Amino acid sequence: MSGLRVDDARVTYPGTPPVEAVRGVSFDVGPGEIVALLGPSGCGKSSLLSAVVGVTPLAGGTVAWDGEDLARVPVHRRGFGLVFQDGQLFPHLTVAANVAFGLEMAGVPRASREARVAELLAMVGLEELGGRAVTELSGGQRQRVALARSLAPRPRLLALDEPLSSLDADLRGRLAVDVRDLLRATGTTGLVVTHDPAEADVMADRVLRMEDGLLV
Structure with a gap:
């Protein structure tokens, strides 16, 4: 199958005995699909996301x-x-320099960089704020910048780890729709970690529920 395939993924952390955070999880995410990993704190969903992107090593699978x-x-x-x-x-x-950072590190020419940054700032509704310091932005605006920066290199998969949980409920609801629409507009495959069932239902095409390191 094309896209993401996770087979029997296991993640453990040192301890006596070792802590088994993810206990043999398997799932697919098709190209352009948005899948949410939903579950309470400590269920292993963020550990699984970290293993997918390669930040945390797999103990198996x-x-x-x-x-x-x-x-x-x-x-x-x-x-x-x-x-x-x-x-x-x-x-x-x-704001603009944050969005351009990954492109600059990849050696993308300046003109192409500036065009891509302008495109993304328009997509996230911040086209007038490119020259502003990110410290002057609201929480919702900062998350929009983070999203634009992550999308700038055209990733084949975007992993989002509780991306809206620090925002108030009303803003979370609006940004959940915006993030979903942006991923769909760019054709980006998405894997979203959240503890909020309503957020998962809005953002994802499919919801996978986790409990105690397993899909349930």
Whole structure:
């Protein structure tokens, strides 16, 4: 199958005995599909997401893209983007410079970089704020910048780890729709971690529920 395939994924953390955070999980995410991993805190969903993108090593099982096992592929070569709960923007850079960062590191020419940044800022509704410091933005605006920055290199999969949980309920509801629409508009495959059933239903084409390290 093309897209993402996770087979019997296991994630453990050191301890006596070792903590088994993910206990043999298997699922697919098709190209352009948005899948949510839904469950309470501590159920293993963020550990599973980290293993998919390569931040956390697998203790067992495989993660593959288009049939290629990614075990020996480092994080920066997987072609996956990652959006965290707090955005993790660079406070000393402007909005535009944050969005352009990955493109600059990849050696994309300046004109192409600027065109891509302008395109994405328009898509997230921040086209007038490119020169502003990110420290001057609201929480919702900062998450939009983080999303644009992650989409700038055209990732084949975007992983979102509780991307809206730090925002108030009303803003969360509106941004959930915006993020879903943006992923669909760009044809980006999405894997979203959330503890909010309503958010999962809005953002995802399919919801997978986790409990105690397993899909249920």
